[in-house]
Amino acid sequence: MPNRAPRFQPVTRTARSLKKSDPFYSSRRWVDETRPAKLALNPWCECGCGRLAQEVHHIIPKDVCPDPHAISNLMSLTKSCHSRITATQRR
Numbered sequence: 223m224p225n226r227a228p229r230f231q232p233v234t235r236t237a238r239s240l241k242k243s244d245p246f247y248s249s250r251r252w253v254d255e256t257r258p259a260k261l262a263l264n265p266w267c268e269c270g271c272g273r274l275a276q277e278v279h280h281i282i283p284k285d286v287c288p289d290p291h292a293i294s295n296l297m298s299l300t301k302s303c304h305s306r307i308t309a310t311q312r313r
Contacts, residue, residue, distance in 0.1 A: 246284060274300070277304045281297055
């Protein structure tokens with residue numbers, strides 16, 4: 223394991239294209255402020271797998287949460303962990 227936390231990965235075109243249907247994920251505040259702040263604060267996956275996080279998950283769905291940019295309502299996750307958690311929540 224490295225001695226210091228790695229830097230977060232910026233949003234890629236692929237990640238943006240996956241969220242095209244929801245303009246929230248391409249908003250300047252999400253892309254430039256909220257997402258980078260969460261990944262800088264918690265660069266490791268918060269599910270407990272110990273891998274580097276790449277995505278940010280809303281614990282309470284953003285459409286229901288009064289402040290979708292609240293750091294306390296976000297989790298840093300790997301892509302696979304995010305997919306697993308999202309699929310479980312949609313059941």
